[in-house]
Amino acid sequence: MDNFSPQQAVESARALRRDILEFEEKFPLLPSEQTQMPRFTWAQLERQLEDLSRLSTCSQDQVRSVIAMLRLKALSAPPELLLRELLVAASILLEEDLVEDLSADN
Numbered sequence: 001m002d003n004f005s006p007q008q009a010v011e012s013a014r015a016l017r018r019d020i021l022e023f024e025e026k027f028p029l030l031p032s033e034q035t036q037m038p039r040f041t042w043a044q045l046e047r048q049l050e051d052l053s054r055l056s057t058c059s060q061d062q063v064r065s066v067i068a069m070l071r072l073k074a075l076s077a078p079p080e081l082l083l084r085e086l087l088v089a090a091s092i093l094l095e096e097d098l099v100e101d102l103s104a105d106n
Helices: 006-026 042-053 060-074 079-105
Strands: none
Touching (some): 042 079, 060 079
């Protein structure tokens, strides 16, 4: 992991806070009586992404790196923002081969 100077760390924290505030403005909290998703662990998420990565050219190291990034973000981001980041990460991990497959069909 990169070492940040104190100024870079502060700027990174400010950027994350801006992202969170923008997200919360766009997606206000829903009422608490909403049906909850089933719970799963970080290990289960990593295991499933590693298995899915076998369908693409992504390495298991790349999956582990994505999980590490998500775990850090989970410390301060609202759950729905974390869900969004997870969906984006999963699509990126699988997208490269999807684009190649679509190109081959044409």
